[in-house]
Amino acid sequence: MSLKDSLEPIFNKLPAVASPEGHVHFKNKLMWTLGILVLYFALANVPLFGLSADSIDLFESYRAFFAGASGSLMLLGIGPIVTASIVLQLLVGADVIKLDMSNPSDQAFFQGAQKFMVFVMIVLEALPQIAGGYIQPDAALAATLGVNTGVITFIIFIQICIGGVLVLFMDEVVSKWGIGSGVGLFIVAGVSQQIVTGLFNWTSDTSGLPTGFFPKWIYILQNVEADFLFSGDGIMFMLVSGGILALVSTVVIFLLVVYVESTRIEIPLAHSAVRGARGKFPVKLIYASVLPMILVRALQANIQMVGLLLSSKGITFLGEFSGSTPINGLMYYLAPIHSPYDWIPSLVRESFTSYGAPVPAAWQIILHVFVDATFLIAGGIVFALFWIETTGMGAKPTAKKIFNSGMQIPGFRRNIGSIEKVMIRYIPKVTVIGGAFIGFLTLVASLLGTLGGAGGTGLLLTVSIVYRLYEDIASEQMMEMHPMVRSFFGQE
Template sequence: MSFRSVLEPFFSRLPSVARPEKQVLFKNKVMWTLAILALYFVLSNVPLFGMSAESIDLFAQYRAFFAGATGSLIVLGIGPIVTASIILQLLVGGDIIHLDLSDPKDQAYFQGAQKFLVFVMIVLETLPQLFGYIKPDPALAATLGVDLWVVTLFLFIQICIGGVLIMFMDEVVSKWGIGSGISLFIVAGVSQQIVTGLINWLPGSDGLSIGIIPKWFQLITSGELGTLFSSSSGIMYLLINAGILALISTIVIFIVVVYVESVRIEIPLAHTSVRGARGKFPVKLIYASVLPMILVRALQANIQLVGVLLAGRGITIFGEYSGATPVNGIMYYLSAINSPSDWIPTYVAQNFASMGYAAPATWQIGLHVLIDAFLLIAGGIIFALFWIETTGMGAKQTAKKIYNSGMQVPGFRNNIASIEKYMQRYIPKVTVIGGAFIGILTLFASLLGTVGGAGGTGLLLTVSIVYRLYEDLASEQMMEMHPMLRSFLGKDN
């Protein structure tokens, strides 16, 4: 009996959201999507009962694209789902697990394995945070007359429930709604940060409002604006602290992503049995979307999690930490850059001084930037290639879809092998170029910062996801009017 034959029945019995038995109407898909979005906002505002105010958020730097909320029921966000996806993509891509993802049976096995791994990752990502980072409230324990471990256990149960809810909410959107839950949650979280970054009137550390709009209103009405323009330190304050660079970066990223999403190679197609019926298969420059960037940042986040746990046990060979921030060692170089304060020497020195550590040398800061750039660009390429293969977007799977839809490439034989050979000319090359380009764009946004501190990756994902959601909405409406299109686009429900 093989290992797979033992696991397959177990995977098939894992709880899951039932697929619709017939095509879901467009208006119903919109309603399901909006309902899950509303539930997400509700859960993100439900605090963990029994958590101490002294708790530390291990994933604070990665919160934008993990789509969680600090101290809430969904503190894990999409972290377990993304981590499980990384592990399986590496195992399948490295041919350690032999699966042909164009085969429906292997696809079902892959999805079952991924769901099981998500359950495992929920537990594995919850446990480390409860050992010194998400702390139980002693006052609550005293009030209830129980030991602290009872409150800790209750926190563990809450976090696991939140992780499972996010997993099933993602499944509901994927099967009954529009797009994916992961994308929806990222957009919701980042959009909330951007809006807050624009209009938040609460005072910051400098005494002015945190939001860009009220801060500039205060600077103009108080007459301080002219004074700031008269000195180099004042100009730096306006660029960094007053949000000019962040606003420019946000606008540039928005324009560039919208433009790049429309750049594509259109492969001509002709119907094999209907003369004159022609079409085009678009291969976008960002063919694998920007979701591989989640995988890159999630990989960095999990590396940092290991570093924090080791440092907390006194093992500092890989680096020391101040809270969840690496201050030296290899972990410092492997951490993500999210804003100008992570690489401009003056601001880096201020941050390290506030934590009580010596600031790194200029060459160390430069090396940190170079390593982050390499991880984003190389990781973007690698994960983009893995992504298209595991999601059925590779040359082989695309060729099968085109052939099964009754289409062919004019001038080539009407068989899968010929279509696949033609697709190999474009899909892998465009995927590599798109993965590298999206990595460079993420680096640009990360270096300049973004409105609301959403981070370059979070902003990039949000703009691209919103654009593709718009395309999905148009596609869903078209398929409802012309059901025959579903066979070509691979929609089976």
């Protein structure tokens, strides 16, 4: 008996959201999606019972695309889902687990394995934070209740696990009953909230300036001399501290992603039975979407977590940390770039002085940027290729889908092999180019920074997900008006 045959009965018994028996009407899908979104915001505002204010958020820098909320039930966010996906995609891509993703049976096994792995990752991401002392129990509450702090710690652990499981099933509800995916929906919700905060928040930051862009400039115009603003230091102040660079970056990235999302190669199709019925199959430049960027950043986040946990135990050969920020060693070079404070020498000096750590030399800063660029571009290509194979977007599954819909490519025989040969000409190449391009775009956005500290990756993901959500809504409305279109999408 193979390992697959042994594990399949276990995966089949895992709790799951029931799939709809027939077509779910657009209005119902919209209601499910909005309902889960409201539930997400509600859970993100439910604080963990017994959590001490001295606790440290290990993933603070990654909140934009982990879609979590510090100190709440949503502490882990989509982290376990993404990490499970990374592990399985690497195992399948390296042929450690041999699966044919065009086979429905293997697809079902992959989905079952991914769900099982998510449960494992929920525990593995929660335990180190507790064992490392980053998530701390409230000693005063323990004394009031007359219990040991270990009891409060266990209660916190259970709450975190419950939150992680809720995110998994909320994602499943959206995927089966709603529009798009829950993972994408939660990212959009979190980043949008950060951008709105970055525009209108009146709360002062550590420099004494209001956090929001508009309140900040009202304060600057009222309190800062014009002579200073137009000096060399003043221009740097306006660009970075004043948020102009972040605003320009946010707008440019938004426009670029919308343009790139609309850039595509269209392969002509004709219906084999209905003369004159023609269509096109679009192969987008960002064919694998920008979701592989989550996998790249999540991989970096997990590497940083390992370094941070070792550092907390006095093992510093990988690097030392100030809070959750690496300040030297290998971990410094492997850390993602988040803003100009990570690569502009004067701003890096300012940051490291506040940490009380030695300031990196110019060559170290350049190497840090180079390593992050390599991670994003090479990782974007690798994970984009894995992504299309594990989600049924590769040449073979796509050819089968087109064939089953009754369509064919004019000038070629009507069989799956002929369609697949045409798809092989385009899909792998476009996937590689798109993966590299989206990695480069993420790097640029990360270097320039964004409004609200959402980060280049978070902004990029949000714009792309919203654009694709708009397309999904348009296609759902089309299927409502033309039920025959559902056959192409494999729906009843």
